[in-house]
Amino acid sequence: MTLQIIVFIVIALFIGVCSVLSVTTSRILRAATYLLFVLFGTAAIYFQLNYAFLGAVQLLIYAGGITVLYVFSILLTSAQGDKAEKLKNSKVAAGFLSTLAGLGICLFVILKNDFIEPSFQPGELDVKTIGYTLMGMEKYQYVLPFEVISILLLACIVGGVMIARKR
């Protein structure tokens, strides 16, 4: 039992418990908070894998960006004390079944896949490597998806301005 494995088990338990809680709670802001904890846990796993860049992105985009957006919209739309309606038994059963199916698929893929051992190198990834991979135009470099995403974001901004402008 190494320290790495103990830390991983603690994080994994944290993620598991928080994800279950975020689905089962009946108050929407609590669900958002548990979701935030799940995202923290995921970031912690990235940091444990020594991939600080992805961990920081996870914190900045998901924890600091998207969750704030969720919380903001919940603050604007729901009042204190609002609770979700109780689910019907048939819906609970359907959700449970689909969860089991998802778990089955994930386990099947993970157990079937042969992981390439040497791809897990100790030490941090150089930021320059990440930058060239993101913005380069050669093989295994991804400038096109990057630019496509920025066009998507631009479209979102234009759409937001259209909706919010004064008529």
Next chain:
Amino acid sequence: MFDFSIITQWIHSLLCTYMPEQLAIFLECVLIGVIILLAYAIIAIIMIYMERKVCAAFQCRLGPTRVGPYGTIQVFADVLKMLIKEIIEIRHADKFLYNLAPYIVIISSILAFSCLPISKGLEVLDFNVGIFFLMAASSIGVVGILLAGWSSNNKYSLIGAMRSGAQMISYELSVGLSLLTMVVLTDTMQLSEIVEQQADGWFIFKGHIPALIAFVIYLIAGNAEVNRGPFDLPEAESELTAGYHTEYSGMHFGFFYVAEFVNLFIISGIAATIFFGGWMPLHIAGLDGFNAVMDYIPGFVWFFGKAFFVVFLLMWIKWTFPRLRIDQILTLEWKYLVPIGLFNLLLMVIIVVFNLHF
């Protein structure tokens, strides 16, 4: 410069002779955690005392003078008072979120605090994406403030939290842009590396015009980021009582209060690290004797000196300017600071590409 990693390496090898390495690493993590919390509390106490004295000086008063010499024990007495006060539970409020919110705020602040390189070899979190991680860590605090405002079940708290959220999210953009401008010049995001690069001149001199513009934008945006005057309308006491922490009492209020002051120190510490060279002494190329004398002053003295100088600048701003309205704050950010920041980024890129910096 004295390299503190000699001491930390020595502690590590000493612990390794008595116990397995994994246990030693675990113990070191616990030890460093305790030290960070202690340093956090001590800096908060120094900051609160400084705030009172600086505020008093600007208002032609004396500030605390009774408890201890020059009122130095006043803050410790206040901390004791805060610790023994009752933590009040509010009826009809979401107690879980209400109690959780101050901890989210303080955790984000501690995470950002542990990124600061205090002296050579005294970096706790030194990722190669240092600045990026720092921004990510400090962006979590907004969630805590929003949760605090909502779960207090009080309309003033909610309005305060909304204002604070809108303000912090907007000004994060300007902080990011001015830091990005400096990253263009430094070519790295690792904070220890950034400090090493300033051995032959601080970046505010090396980057001249764009660095100066970035520094001013950073000061304004950083001040707004920590919700301090003239941007302190989330807790504008004349209209919102105390904003998002109206309902908090005892140490839960203390966490918000302490986090606000240490966030101010963090903002100043980053400014000191990126623009004024962190623990790097003042070096002037060519004057070897002068540089050697400057090297005798230890690194942490330089770091804290510069950081508290920036803190003083920010307190000066706070106690000089009147509070802005919310629409003025958002106009300042979106119509002035962001365009200037973007233009400044372009200017810095031109200067770096054509090698016009020193």
